[in-house]
Amino acid sequence: MEELEKFKTQIAMCNICAWCRAKCPVYGITKWESEGPRGRMILLRGVVYGLLEPTPDVVEKIYECTSCAMCNINCDAEISPLDVMLGARRAFSKAGVAPPSPNKKMDSRIVRDKNPYGASQKERFQWLNDPLPERSDNVLFVGCVNAFRHPETMKRAVSILRAAGYEFTVLKDEVCCGMHPYWDGQTELAKQLAERNAALFDKAGASTIVTPCAGCYSTFLRSYPELVGNFGFKIRHLSEVIRDIAKEGGIELRREGTVKVTYHDPCHLGRHCNFYDPPRELIKLIPGVELAEMEKSRAEANCCGGGGGLFTLKPELSVRIAEKRVREAEATGAKYLVTVCPLCRTNLDLASKRLESQLRVCDVVDLVASRLKTAGGE
Ligand code: SF4
Ligand code: SF4
Known part of the structure; x- marks a missing residue:
């Protein structure tokens, strides 16, 4: 398991102090050692040293994590348990023993529909009545959750930007940013989605990507440079853009x-x-x-x-x-x-x-x- 081998030193450095465990949101509810970061590190130590097989139970424990990064900032040994867990998810996915079934189904829907909800791409912008230019410096990347679950909020976002005279467009062919497959360890799928969106940003003539979604934001900022290499777009969160507009009296x-x-x-x-x-x-x-x-x-x-x-x-x-x-x-x-x-x-x-x-x-x-x-x- 090459992806996991890369983390062998970090896994060995874990001194099982449990500093990370106290603030883990999952452990905070279940109180099961194997469902906190220290327990996961111990399980992965077993796997990486060949003492433990990545059985479905072991794999599931590695996926019972919200990727909140609380353990990263609370690790006594200054290692990054979350990075280790992502490495393990990638290794398990490559070995064909992950992701667990519900996550795999979600990723399959993303492959088929380009969104996690089984909706058609036509529905993505059904809420948008305003005519927008084909090309713009600024692309509003709406993201799947907002497009399909919070269309009223997105209508309001468009109203605010238009009221301020902010020039922007959207990508009618926008696809899932790839966050879910990325954190599932399905790196190849995440890469395909990233390449597709990056090509659409280019086609739209964009230099700045504005998104109302924290997940899309961190995926563009932190994962796309790894997935598509030369990803040179400026990434802004919509709240930042509206703050600037409000500050300057644009609304x-x-x-x-x-x-x-x-x-x-x-x-x-x-x-x-x-x-x-x-x-x-x-x-x-x-x-x-x-x-x-x-x-x-x-x-x-x-x-x-x-x-x-x-x-x-x-x-x-x-x-x-x-x-x-x-x-x-x-x-x-x-x-x-x-x-x-x-x-x-x-x-x-x-x-x-x-x-x-x-x-x-x-x-x-x-x-x-x-x-x-x-x-x-x-
Ligand atoms: S990233 Fe995962 S293991 Fe770490 S504290 Fe958050 S939920 Fe727990
Ligand atoms: S805080 Fe760091 S060293 Fe301590 S148990 Fe957690 S991962 Fe291991």
Whole structure:
């Protein structure tokens, strides 16, 4: 298992101290050693030294991880357990023993439909009524979750950008960014999707890619350079673009009483890309909106449970992790739990409804649109 051999030194360096375990969101729910980062490192030590076969049970433990990167920042030996787990997923996939069946089915749907939902490509932009140019410097890459699950938010995003006179287009043939197969260890599939999108960006004459999705953002910023080599596009999160527009007076936002909101840092923006401030700055630009931080925020922010393919593999476990985050958000006294990732939003919303919480979960785009003087609005 060549991909795993590369990590033999890191695996050997793990001193089994368990510093990483305390903050692992999966271990935090199940309390099973094999479902925390230290346990996974011990399992992989067994595999890499030929003492343990990668049986379906062992493989499943390696996929019961949200890719939140909390273990990376809490490792006493300064190794990267998450990188080791991605290496293991790649090795297991190459050996034909992974991904587990639900993840494999999801990846097959992405191969067939270019999105994880089994929807047709025609449906991707059904919500978009505005005529946009064929080519532009700026491409708004919507991403599958927003396109198919949150079209109203995307309509609002387009309204905000158009109200500001921001020049952009979309890729009518946009395909899944490849995040799910990438974290499943299906590198070849992720590479094919990355090459397809990169060619479309070129064709559209883009220099900047703007995305409303934390997953697409980190995939473009961190994975595409590895997958497609010379990937020279500037990557911006939509919250950053709207913050700049609002700061420069490109849109006018109105006060609607006062409201307290809290902000959830998506792991793939925060710990993965060190992106913390723009959404907060945007929220603070809205008159009458007070931002209350959760006890755990920024690099310390707890995970929503939705990433790394865990929502596909173990949806119940995933939502239980989200429930913990919703409780943390409730403790701030906020009315809205705002985020900038459609996957976090979906999972937190499910959790909030299941808990019958009063907290409303939304994207920052929805919050801005509801206070927009010139266009859009809820
Ligand atoms: S990345 Fe997150 S979920 Fe995965 S093992 Fe590390 S702390 Fe646990
Ligand atoms: S904190 Fe690092 S060294 Fe300690 S058990 Fe976790 S991975 Fe191993």
